[in-house]
Amino acid sequence: MTDSSGKRRPAGVLHILKYYRPEFTGEGVFLERSSAVMQEIAPTVAHELLVTHTPAPADPDAASACSTLRRVTYLSRGTFRAAALLWWMLRNLRRFDTVHVRTHADWYFGSYLLARLYGCRLVISATLDDSLPMLVSQYRPALRPIARRGFRLFDAYVAISPKLHAETLRAAPAERCHLIPCGITAPPQTAGTRARMRAAIGAAEDDPVLLFVGGLVERKDPLLLIEALPRLRAAHPRTRLVLVGPEIEPAYAAGLRAAAARLGVTEAVVFAGERRDPHPWFAAADMLVFASRLEGFGTVVPEAMAHGLPVVARRLPGVNDDFVLPGETGFLFDTAEEYVAAVLRLMDDASLRRRLGTAARDLARRRFAMGAIARRWLDVYGLAGHVIGEPFADLPETALGCTASVTDRRFHAPACAAAPDEQPLLLTTVDAEESFDWSGPFSREAVDVRAMGSQQLAHRVFERHRVVPTYLVDYPVAAQEEGCAPLRELLQDGCCDIGAQLHPWVNPPFLEEVGTHTSYAGNLPAALEYEKARRLTEVIGERLGVRPRIFRAGRYGAGRRTADVLKRLGYRADSSVAVCWPPEGTEWARGSWPVSSRPYWLDRDRTLMEIPVSAGLVGRLAGPLGARMAPLAFGRPGLAPVGAGLSRFGLLERIRLTPEGITIEEAKRLVRHMRAGGHRVFVLTYHSPSLEPGNTPYTRTAEDVRRLLDWLDDFYTFFREEIGGRPARWEELRFGAAATPERGLVALRDGAARL
Known part of the structure; x- marks a missing residue:
């Protein structure tokens, strides 16, 4: 893990997904959130994503979803996808220590074999209905023995729920099988968020607000929630149902609106759409309602619990029945009648909502905190040695997002x-x-x-x-x-x-060694x-x-x-x-x-x-050529005479708008040049x-x-x-x-x- 100087050697993890925004959200969203925390606790590990089936988005903004994924590559090549994957791996595998196959993308196993030949640790995870036996069953009977041997290439098999873990244990050695649930983040909301969000949907403080978060698809069954609404509003007329999530199946989403109109509850159903930050909606709600028929884990449920919401969720054995505890953290239902009864019980009893919400928050944060989950993933990756130790390990969790970058x-x-x-x-x-x-050297006493x-x-x-x-x-x-x-x-x-303005060396807490490297805030651990x-x-x-x-x-x-x-x-x-x-x-x-x-x-x-x-480059060579020359001419000490010569003859000079070290004539020359280029x-x-x-x-x-x-x-x-x-x-x-x-x-x- 270290080089000859004793410094921790950088490492790389390649994540492979078939679908990544907007067609596939769950695993992609978890990757974004988990990589953000892994970057905080192991900053020398770089994460990249290879998307095999989703085409590159036409909007460049949509390709930059996560600041802690160093690179997102869209591979889609139609019928030649397998060959393109193998060729890409051949050219890029040297950058990675671990390859995490989040969705089984290479049905021929060629790229997986290549990863092993390159010495990469190979990990595959099951997140929905893709446990090892299920993957093998999707091959023709004659090919299943070959598929089983192909899956033996993997060093670790990870399941996110007890159900998937039990299925994988039937087909793989126990020492290679790991149960790691999805981690959750629950950033605190600012004062007034609840009132602001409820006002936006016309809900008073005492009006019941039910929240659903997830894609609008048939599998997640938000139709049941809409169809039950008239019975709920008969007892509580100002009840509102908020649906937060993308319309992944547009025809189904249109059917939801039609059902709301048919039942006379259009004004009570809020289609909030996809939200990059759904957390303010948790603050606005009184409970989470979730009717999904199939989930690998259903991250939104413990996420809502972490925000202190009681939950009413469809019973999914081996998936949610070990943390949605009836009468303790929420209620489970099998039928629409059980759903209505559970919701009405919570609506009628504010003290019950508070008690279950408190217990739900404590359980979710204890079992599913993203920091602990991220450490478990790094251990499976074989990269536990990269986790930062004392004194940084005791810093509180930041709940940082991963949606912006100064440098990227x-x-x-x-x-x-x-x-x-x-x-x-x-x-x-x-x-x-x-x-x-x-x-002189940096000093905390200055x-x-x-x-x-x-x-x-x-x-x-x-x-x-x-x-x-x-x-x-x-x-x-x-x-x-x-x-x-x-x-x-x-x-x-x-x-x-x-x-x-942040000067790290004189700004508490004082945990880092003082030096040139740590004088730049961006070089510090994110926490x-x-x-x-x-x-x-x-x-x-x-x-x-x-x-x-x-x-x-x-x-x-x-x-x-x-x-x-x-x-x-x-x-x-x-x-x-x-x-x-x-x-x-x-x-x-x-x-x-x-x-x-x-x-x-x-x-x-x-x-x-x-x-x-x-600041800018000024002179006859200013432009694309000058931009390419500047890092050499002005950025390398050995080439300082070159930069000086370019400046002296007016070919290329760099000028910053400051009275410190810049003459007034240089500053005026810079501003004239920038203004001529359209700067305002x-x-x-x-x-x-x-x-x-x-x-x-x-x-x-x-x-x-x-x-x-x-x-x-x-x-x-x-x-x-x-x-x-x-x-x-x-x-x-x-x-x-x-x-x-x-x-x-x-x-x-x-x-x-x-x-």
């Missing part, structure tokens, strides 16, 4: 389309941080924030040009009165906005990155009275899970991308450079926007300690500080008079891109709200 371009979409007649906007950000020796008292020097310039800067505040500034007092005064006068960001967010709220909604990773060190962390904490914007300046030792430095400063979305839901600091949004930045001499390499003397202030004064004048632009606040950039003016105003109020 699959998730990105343009956010602000600039019309030619729109006025250019300039955002000013200040890294409000402690003073420390930039040339927490001097006296330079915050000098910010009034810049505000004399800001006032002349009507600039309202955004201070991106780190922990030492927020936690010390000497740091936050000047900001509190500026806030009271409406002279600034507040965001957050530690989240906990540091959570504490930073809270201390800013406590000391400054404002909940920050814009974030920057200190040293521009964002990582694979940074955007997921920000979404979990309620941020609306990030500014962690160093265009053309990828920090050494981060994921950016290992791939192609980000070269666009245009704002863009970081998630498919378009709730988190990236607002990069303005510009972001200027500098560090707060630069306003006192001796703190940063850019202002060693009082004269240097004066020159920095003159630079700002000159630039704001240039931006207004020559470029025709004006200062902007970050909320204007973020919420001005909202889909509708009404949404923008609501979001703006939310983003600027005081605690």
